[in-house]
Amino acid sequence: MVRVMVVDDHPMWRDGISRDLAEAGYDVVATVGEGRQAVRVAGAVRPDLVVLDLRLPDMPGHEVAAGLSGLEPAPRVLVLSASAEQDDVLEAVKAGASGYLVKSASREEFLDAVRRTAEGDAVFTPGLAGLLLGEYRRLAARAAPAEGPRLTERETQVLRLVAKGLSYKQIAERLVLSHRTVQNHVQNTLGKLQLHNRVELVRYAIERGLDAD
DSSP: OOEEEEEOSOHHHHHHHHHHHHHTTOEEEEEESSHHHHHHHHHHHOOSEEEEOSOOSSSOHHHHHHHHHTSSSOOEEEEEESOOOHHHHHHHHHTTOSEEEETTSOHHHHHHHHHHHHHTOOEEOTTHHHHHHHHHHHHHTTSOOOOOOOOOHHHHHHHHHHHTTOOHHHHHHHHTOOHHHHHHHHHHHHHHHTOOSHHHHHHHHHHTTTTOO
16 A cells, blocks of 8 residues: 655645545555655655645745655655646756646546556646656757666667656557566666656656657
């Protein structure tokens, strides 16, 4: 059972999200309303995934995401925010968030995002993924990439599709592999490249032009 912590300063949102997660079979191990408390509690209860609001009373959400990313082991972070501003999305991702969903999402969209984030996918509200990929391409155009470790042919194939924004399920269907095999290739590649999550992997691939046809 996936262990989830919910961080939101609005009690009604916090309770509603927790209830939806519990009804969907997740183990909600903690609910908190402040950023510093979130990092402290996460260090104690060790959630697999944190659903994080960006607007917290004591510190910015991206700082909370950075604090969570510094834990060992670090939980995956899915931002659930009312904001779809570019700066908020980029700050959250730079701080280690695995995904970003706006609060206008439906219950089904939210639970799907939680499931996919827990599985290792990078999940974004439609439109925000394109914004993020565009920013990575802009940054990649300004810097020559350093030589990286050698990947296998299959790892490179998977990496190319990750860079194009495909989900694990889509990659598995495209390459006629199992979902678990795709996950294993991504985890092996992350280890070789010393990266922490799929978002960092996308940036690495784009910097090397692997998103091009």
